[in-house]
Amino acid sequence: MKRIGLITSGGDAPGMNACIRAITKYCLNIGIVPVGYYDGYQGIIEKRSIELNFSDVDNIIQQGGTILGAARSEEFRTVEGRKKAIDNLILNNIDALICIGGDGTFAGANALSEEMNIPVIGIPGTIDNDISGTDHSIGYDTALNTVIEAIDKIRDTASSHHRIFFIEVMGRNAGFIALNSAIASGAESVLIPEELSDINALAKDLKEQNKGKRGSIVIVAEGDDAGGAIEIMKKVEPLMEGYSLRSSILGHIQRGGRPSACDRLLATKMGVFAVDQLLSGKYNIVVGAKGNDLVISSIDSAVENQSIPDLSMLKLLIKLR
Ligand code: F6P
Numbered sequence: 001m002k003r004i005g006l007i008t009s010g011g012d013a014p015g016m017n018a019c020i021r022a023i024t025k026y027c028l029n030i031g032i033v034p035v036g037y038y039d040g041y042q043g044i045i046e047k048r049s050i051e052l053n054f055s056d057v058d059n060i061i062q063q064g065g066t067i068l069g070a071a072r073s074e075e076f077r078t079v080e081g082r083k084k085a086i087d088n089l090i091l092n093n094i095d096a097l098i099c100i101g102g103d104g105t106f107a108g109a110n111a112l113s114e115e116m117n118i119p120v121i122g123i124p125g126t127i128d129n130d131i132s133g134t135d136h137s138i139g140y141d142t143a144l145n146t147v148i149e150a151i152d153k154i155r156d157t158a159s160s161h162h163r164i165f166f167i168e169v170m171g172r173n174a175g176f177i178a179l180n181s182a183i184a185s186g187a188e189s190v191l192i193p194e195e196l197s198d199i200n201a202l203a204k205d206l207k208e209q210n211k212g213k214r215g216s217i218v219i220v221a222e223g224d225d226a227g228g229a230i231e232i233m234k235k236v237e238p239l240m241e242g243y244s245l246r247s248s249i250l251g252h253i254q255r256g257g258r259p260s261a262c263d264r265l266l267a268t269k270m271g272v273f274a275v276d277q278l279l280s281g282k283y284n285i286v287v288g289a290k291g292n293d294l295v296i297s298s299i300d301s302a303v304e305n306q307s308i309p310d311l312s313m314l315k316l317l318i319k320l321r
Contacts, residue, residue: 006098008100014143018259019268103306146257166247169220172223
């Protein structure tokens, strides 16, 4: 193993830079050349790469985003696009490719390994935390903290004005951010894609809960079956006459910012672990963290399965009303 390619793909996530740093430094220290491609798979197609050196990864452990850039490449979804990528990886003497991203990134890595026989390894990097085979993905903890900070602020104004706020958070079709931010911020209700939402029951609950309270917070996962925060607020409005309702969509603020200590540690450990897996001949896998252990699972299972949040947390929320 002389040259390892590296991409960050899909949506960026805080901690990706810490992972790039760990992989780069470890590779260089053991005589492997780390080759970073810009903007995910698109950079491989367009031959945009850099042989990473120590100075390239100085002072990036604390930075959000990704110095390599990230993208969701449409061209790579085509056979012709992947053929170009494969030719360029061969031309650049890449012995293995490390792909940091989410399930879309892993589906791409899987296709590459099937079509060209290059060893690939996935590292879960997504704020959505929906990757099977790991308790947490890089970026999730930071996003959760960003969300909680925003909810705390909205709570201040909700309480001041006796308002009910519907706050929409990211997560695509997974409810990890929504459910856990709801618990951690003391929200009154949460709507997640993993549970069917009942608007009548929500309005009834909110009226009940609002008695004697100076405002309520409802967290809405962006992928909820009843719609986003604005839509849900509009559905609830006719059932809640006399109440002051507002909505807020937190948006991409959730993807940015300095990675938390947890994400820096996770990213660093996973980066070095991934290189070690390649050196010991293990590939076409995704690395993960279960409890205190670093683990591996097949890339197929990571593509086919989606992790779901612990639904017993919904009951916890109800117990704390
Ligand atoms: O997968 C990360 C994520 O932030 C999701 O939570 C969200 O649905 C999506 O990416 C947004 O993607 P984009 O930045 O392309 O709009």
